[in-house]
Amino acid sequence: MNGEYLSTGSWQQRCLVDLFQPGHVVKICAPMVRYSKLAFRSLVRKYDCELCFTPMIIASAFLRSGKARDNEFTTNYVDRPLVVQFAANHAQDLADAACIVSPFADGVDLNCGCPQRWAMAEGYGACLINKPELVQDMVRQVKNQVECPNFSVSIKIRIHKDLARTVDLCRKVEAAGISWITVHGRATEERHQPVHYDTIKIIKENLNIPVVANGDVRSNKDIDFVHQLTGIDGVMAARGLLANPAMFAGYEETPLQCVRDWVDIALEYGTPYTCFHHHLMYMLERITSKQEKKIFNVLSSMSAVIDYLNDNYGLRMRMIVLRDEAEFTPFTARWVCARRRSAVRSERCRFLRHCWKRFQKVSSSTMTLQWVAVASFLYAEIGFVLFLCLPFISPRRWLKIFNFRLWEKIASYWNRAFLTIIIVLVVLFFDAIREVRKYSVNNGIGKNEKLLPNMYDHLNMKLFRAQRNLYISGFSLFLWLVLRRMITLISELATAMGENQALKVQTDNTNDAAKRYMVENEELKKALRRGKDDGNKKLEEENEQLIKEIERLKAELKKTTEALEKSKIEMNSIKKQSDGLTREYDRLLQEHEKTQGLVDTHDKKEE
Incomplete structure (x- = not known):
């Protein structure tokens, strides 16, 4: 197309409208700020792009400043066909700029679709779709003042929410002599919403000039789909060409x-x-x-x-x-x-x-920063697990550490942080699985492949790196769960050890009291045997002492009974032992009563 249209070394102009033939969809590179410059235009032309636009140029700055002209517009003999896009808010500015570039380009385009706030605040871009009379006057001024008859004038617009206003704008510029119209099928406030192809179709049906569709064209399948759906004469691609400059040549x-x-x-x-x-x-x-x-x-x-x-x-x-x-x-x-x-x-x-x-x-x-962080987290987990396993630090000491006020302050955030880290590690784990699956298949590339001599080693290196990331993320996730479980078990073990220690102290105290009662009972028996052999006086003295001792023992027995009753409530684990002690005490009491009865009988006999 380039060779037929313009031979190298010639500035001859041809009418761009001739590109739009029935049944043929013209493939156009959109104007892109900072990107659709000469070098990129030269690239896409090698891959079946039929028409290129320059980045948007502010017409007033272009007229005032030679530096702006140097920076914003460069071309060469083979950069044809070419359309220069201007942003303008005065008809004469656009006409003057078109006159300057007319010897070196095939047409100009007025930007009526830029939705950026700064552009609309200055009266450029999408705000012009609300000023159809001004746009119509701009088109007429350019057509009247540019001397070349083949020089094209076009506009690129966005749509109104009211379809009738969009159609009215298009009819007015058609009456002014516009060459073609490019329609971006979104409203001014829309960014990534679906393109309104139905609106583009209605605009095409109401006009007699070529209509170019713009928006979400990312492959040749999209081109065919839009053409069949709307009947447009051309398609304009921006992001699709940035991602794949060979898109128009059929490459996916x-x-x-x-x-x-x-x-x-x-x-x-x-x-x-x-x-x-x-x-x-x-x-x-x-x-x-x-x-x-x-x-x-x-x-x-x-x-x-x-x-x-x-x-x-x-x-x-x-x-x-x-x-x-x-x-x-x-x-x-x-x-x-x-x-x-x-x-x-x-x-x-x-x-x-x-x-x-x-x-x-x-x-x-x-490693990338992301995986360095995961690996560091894994090493920190390993170190903390080993620290928890140190044999000379008891669970009760760990419990004291866990009960510091610092941990109490962050306890409310702990569960949230724990779940967040799990989610991050799971996402990284599945991402690593995806990478392993991606690089596990070499797609038939061998070591002797002439076209890609080092691709085999490259894929193996990528596979090794993906497997390493898989192991790092997997072990990090596993140890994070293990660490949570270890802390929980250590806390429960320390609590159980504390309770067992308290029960052991209470049991020891009860055993000491029982032993003391048994010793005192043995002493009473010995005293009774000694009383039979001694005289009455000595027996009376001993009886008095025994009575006092019995009273004291009763008081102590009462206290002991109360202590045992409390022990029954607090310690179910020693209930049987307490019952045994009670029965033993009852037996001792009966023996004591028998002894008392013997003593009383002996006293009566003496009397």
């Missing part, structure tokens, strides 16, 4: 050849590193893992990026030779930017300095 994902072409073109045109790197981030998004993205996103120079692509994808970049200045023709001779040429030379020298020194491969020697 960015081919490695497209990545190689982008590196060659970016170095050749002196693309700033930030833009160069961002484009590669979009291109590799679908074909790289999360870990690879994190590594690639922190690369800080073109030489590092090129070495990374060589090491991981086997892309051998050719040495870039700066084009002859006569071949690279920007907007005007005055606008040839010396800064851009020096940037190319500087980057080429940097590449030469690094070509014999390989960039250290971050992914093969270090």
Whole structure:
């Protein structure tokens, strides 16, 4: 298409409306701020893109500042067909800007769809769909003041919630002589909601000029679907092309050849590193893992990026030779930017300095911050488990530690933190499983594959890393559950040990009292036997002592009975022993009563 439309070395203009033929869907690269610049336009043209737009340019700044013209608009002989998109709020500003670019482009487009607040506050973008008369006047002014008859004028709009207002706007600009209309099928306040294809279809049915659909076009299947659904004449893609510049050529994902072409073109045109790197981030998004993205996103120079692509994808970049200045023709001779040429030379020298020194491969020697944190957490868990298992620290001492006021303050957050960590570890565990499954199948790539000589080793390295992450996350999750259970068991064991110690003290006290009662009973028996042999006087004295002793014993017995009753309530575990002691006491009491009876009988006999 490029060769038929415009031969290299010619600035001849052709009518862009001729691109829209019945049954053919024109494939268009959308205007994208910072991205749809000359280098990226050159790339997508290699993959069947039929028409490209420049990034949006503020018309008033473009007219005032030569620096703005140098920065915002660059082109060359082969960058055709080309449409320059302007943001304007005055008809004359748009007409003057169109006159300036008309020798070097095939048309201009008025942005009536940008929903950003700053643009709408300045009177640009989507706010213009509420000013159909102003848009109509802008189209007429451009058509009247640009001398080239084939120069196209188009607008890119968003839709109203009221469909009638959108159709009315389109009819008014059609009457003013618009070449075609691009419709983004969302309202101004909508961002990621579904595209309203039914509205685009109604707009197409009410107009006699080409209509281009924009929004959520990410593959050729989407193109066919939108065409069949709405009958539009062209499709415009933005994010779909950023992720896959070869989309219009039928590729489902960015081919490695497209990545190689982008590196060659970016170095050749002196693309700033930030833009160069961002484009590669979009291109590799679908074909790289999360870990690879994190590594690639922190690369800080073109030489590092090129070495990374060589090491991981086997892309051998050719040495870039700066084009002859006569071949690279920007907007005007005055606008040839010396800064851009020096940037190319500087980057080429940097590449030469690094070509014999390989960039250290971050992914093969270090772990990502995420997995470093998980591994550190695992080591901390292991250390804490070993600490809990130390034999010289008793459970009761651990319980004292667990009862510190510090733990009481954070106890309310403990369960929430415990569940949060479990959720994080489970997510990481399943992510690691996904990575293992992803790299477990080599898809037929062998060690002798000529096209990808190091892909086999690369996949094995990725598989090893994924398995390592799987083990780390799995053991971390397991030990986290074990640690919670260990703390619970230690606390319960310490509580049980404390209760057993209290019961043991009470049992010892009861046994001591029983032994004392038995000794006293033996003494009473001996006293009784001695009383039979002694005289009356001595027997009376002993009887008095015995009576006193019996009274004392009764008092003590009463106290002991009360103590035993309390022990029955507090200690069910020693109930049988207490009952035995009671029965023994009753027996001793009976013997004592018998003894008392004998004594009383003896006294009566004596009397």
